[in-house]
Amino acid sequence: MSDWRSRLPQVRGRYSFDASMADQTWFRVGGTADVLYKPADLDDLVHFLKNRPASVPLYVVGAGSNLLVRDGGVRGIVIRLGRGFSTIERDGLFVTVGAAALDRTVAMSCGQWGLSGLEFLVGVPGTIGGAVKMNAGCYGSETKDRLVWADILDFEGTLHRLTPDQLAMTYRHTNLRPDQIVVAAQFRCDEGDSAQILSRLDQLLAEREASQPVKGRTGGSTFRNPDGQSAWKLIDDAGCRGLMMGQAQVSEKHTNFLLNTDRCLAADLESLGELVRRKVKETSGHDLHWEIVRIGEKD
Numbered sequence: 226m227s228d229w230r231s232r233l234p235q236v237r238g239r240y241s242f243d244a245s246m247a248d249q250t251w252f253r254v255g256g257t258a259d260v261l262y263k264p265a266d267l268d269d270l271v272h273f274l275k276n277r278p279a280s281v282p283l284y285v286v287g288a289g290s291n292l293l294v295r296d297g298g299v300r301g302i303v304i305r306l307g308r309g310f311s312t313i314e315r316d317g318l319f320v321t322v323g324a325a326a327l328d329r330t331v332a333m334s335c336g337q338w339g340l341s342g343l344e345f346l347v348g349v350p351g352t353i354g355g356a357v358k359m360n361a362g363c364y365g366s367e368t369k370d371r372l373v374w375a376d377i378l379d380f381e382g383t384l385h386r387l388t389p390d391q392l393a394m395t396y397r398h399t400n401l402r403p404d405q406i407v408v409a410a411q412f413r414c415d416e417g418d419s420a421q422i423l424s425r426l427d428q429l430l431a432e433r434e435a436s437q438p439v440k441g442r443t444g445g446s447t448f449r450n451p452d453g454q455s456a457w458k459l460i461d462d463a464g465c466r467g468l469m470m471g472q473a474q475v476s477e478k479h480t481n482f483l484l485n486t487d488r489c490l491a492a493d494l495e496s497l498g499e500l501v502r503r504k505v506k507e508t509s510g511h512d513l514h515w516e517i518v519r520i521g522e523k524d
């Protein structure tokens with residue numbers, strides 16, 4: 226065992242050594258992390274950050290729904306927030322949520338409370354931490370539209386409460402650095418009719434299933450939409466629909482989604498993505514930029 230792994234602080238959460246990152250991501254690919262740490266709660270995470278071996282790299286992941294972990298795995302410690310960060314509480318029109326709560330669960334809870342505004346989250350399969358970091362959005366709404374504040378922990382264990390303006394939230398982007406962990410967030414909703422909101426949620430889920438490979442091993446939108454353009458259309462026009470590399474495929478259903486069709490390597494997915502970028506550049510002149518976050522080492 227590496228020297229630093231025997232010097233990890235004692236925590237109430239759980240360490241897993243040589244943990245499969247394929248098990249932590251929607252793509253189901255990727256090597257192992259030296260250590261996967263699941264903190265029990267905020268105090269446990271702060272204690273870990275203040276006492277961890279210095280100079281060992283740290284990474285934060287959520288539900289792994291926008292994440293490609295490379296085949297060589299992650300050298301260092303991967304932090305994944307769990308049950309201790311999944312509360313969803315209502316106070317009037319305000320909803321305060323732990324960063325590990327699933328977006329869909331938050332949308333459903335709001336629907337049951339008759340609170341509207343967060344319906345768009347129902348089809349985003351990540352956590353609230355990932356939604357804040359990526360400024361997740363769809364159907365013309367974005368996380369920033371409803372966010373009041375987010376509590377951010379830095380790697381020294383200090384908590385900061387930041388507003389959407391301070392987070393500089395723009396299309397699928399914030400100024401959060403990789404060494405900042407979202408631990409909670411508060412949203413502002415409007416009063417609505419519970420039955421109507423719940424029926425709208427069902428409708429959004431059905432629309433999604435019809436238009437995206439939501440049951441596949443995918444990472445969501447692969448590339449950001451260039452200004453005024455749709456990435457899926459540029460990819461389609463470049464003749465990439467259904468294109469394969471190894472076991473990786475450009476989805477037939479939605480061309481901005483890559484799929485692990487079987488026992489695919491992360492390298493297949495990444496190389497296929499790069500091939501798509503080259504083809505789009507050749508046919509349309511547009512540069513596509515990865516929305517999917519890639520971490521870890523190549524094999």
Ligand SMILES: Cc1cc2nc3c(=O)[nH]c(=O)nc-3n(C[C@H](O)[C@H](O)[C@H](O)COP(=O)(O)OP(=O)(O)OC[C@H]3O[C@@H](n4cnc5c(N)ncnc54)[C@H](O)[C@@H]3O)c2cc1C
Nearest residue numbers: 287288289290291351352354355356361362363406407445
């Ligand atoms: C089928 C499918 C459909 C999707 N549809 C949409 C959509 O409509 N709109 C949309 O915006 N996205 C969509 N996505 C992408 C994805 O769900 C979102 O980007 C989501 O917000 C990612 O959250 P996550 O918890 O899975 O984060 P991960 O994928 O685990 O991580 C993504 C990034 O967020 C960071 N991160 C995660 N948690 C934290 C935290 N607590 N603190 C700090 N940083 C953190 C990670 O370090 C990484 O940089 C889709 C994905 C899939 C698979």
